[in-house]
Amino acid sequence: MILIFSAPSGSGKSTLVQYLLETRQDIELSISATTRAPRGQEQDGREYYFITPERFEQLIKEDAFVEWQQVYKGTYYGTLRSEIERIENAGHHVVFDIDVKGGINVKRMFGDRARAIFISPPSIEALRERLTKRGTDSPEKIEERLAKAEIEMADAPLFDTILVNDDLATTKKELDKELATFLG
Ligand code: ADP
Ligand code: 5GP
Numbered sequence: 001m002i003l004i005f006s007a008p009s010g011s012g013k014s015t016l017v018q019y020l021l022e023t024r025q026d027i028e029l030s031i032s033a034t035t036r037a038p039r040g041q042e043q044d045g046r047e048y049y050f051i052t053p054e055r056f057e058q059l060i061k062e063d064a065f066v067e068w069q070q071v072y073k074g075t076y077y078g079t080l081r082s083e084i085e086r087i088e089n090a091g092h093h094v095v096f097d098i099d100v101k102g103g104i105n106v107k108r109m110f111g112d113r114a115r116a117i118f119i120s121p122p123s124i125e126a127l128r129e130r131l132t133k134r135g136t137d138s139p140e141k142i143e144e145r146l147a148k149a150e151i152e153m154a155d156a157p158l159f160d161t162i163l164v165n166d167d168l169a170t171t172k173k174e175l176d177k178e179l180a181t182f183l184g
Pocket of ligand 1: 007008009010011012013014015016130131133134165166167168169
């Protein structure tokens with residue numbers, strides 16, 4: 001089975017995906033390739049495969065990606081076919097942490113094998129506050145992410161489920177229920 005998590009940046013998607021990965025042994029995160037630089041404690045092969053734009057373009061030509069997007073101007077992210085094979089060979093369900101457009105595409109590709117979950121912030125203001133408090137992005141980057149968030153919110157109805165991440169403990173419980181239903 002495939003679990004897709006998409007959300008405007010700062011909604012709490014990473015927090016929730018991390019929670020699931022820590023509490024369930026039957027799921028594994030699909031590690032994407034990206035051309036952006038590592039942030040903070042991020043390590044190559046753990047959060048992402050950090051590669052150069054040249055290598056990324058080469059992999060596109062080789063049809064090595066299940067899907068890829070230029071999520072932010074000049075920054076590419078993509079899911080390698082080899083990554084899905086690796087996880088399926090290990091007998092695990094695949095977790096996608098991808099942007100909204102990518103999430104919709106992957107849902108179309110996998111149909112009923114996939115559950116697409118949209119994590120929504122309670123409001124754009126709450127999103128601004130979370131991104132500011134997280135302290136990992138410059139004010140310009142935060143504005144860029146907020147502008148994108150407003151557009152992404154409009155695609156939420158294309159997902160199988162929308163979870164509004166207001167109180168974190170409540171969202172975690174809702175997520176547990178969602179996975180129990182889908183994965184058993
Ligand atoms: P995303 O992966 O969607 O960009 P993060 O998981 O990094 O978002 O969350 C953004 C920030 O908001 C983090 O600092 C995180 O600790 C915080 N956060 C996550 N969920 C909540 C919540 N329900 N209420 C308040 N803050 C939250
Ligand atoms: P960040 O730079 O904050 O790690 O990620 C930015 C956005 O890119 C997030 O919404 C994340 O889910 C998305 N993303 C990460 N990997 C992929 C991928 O392989 N494909 C797509 N379409 N988006 C991705």
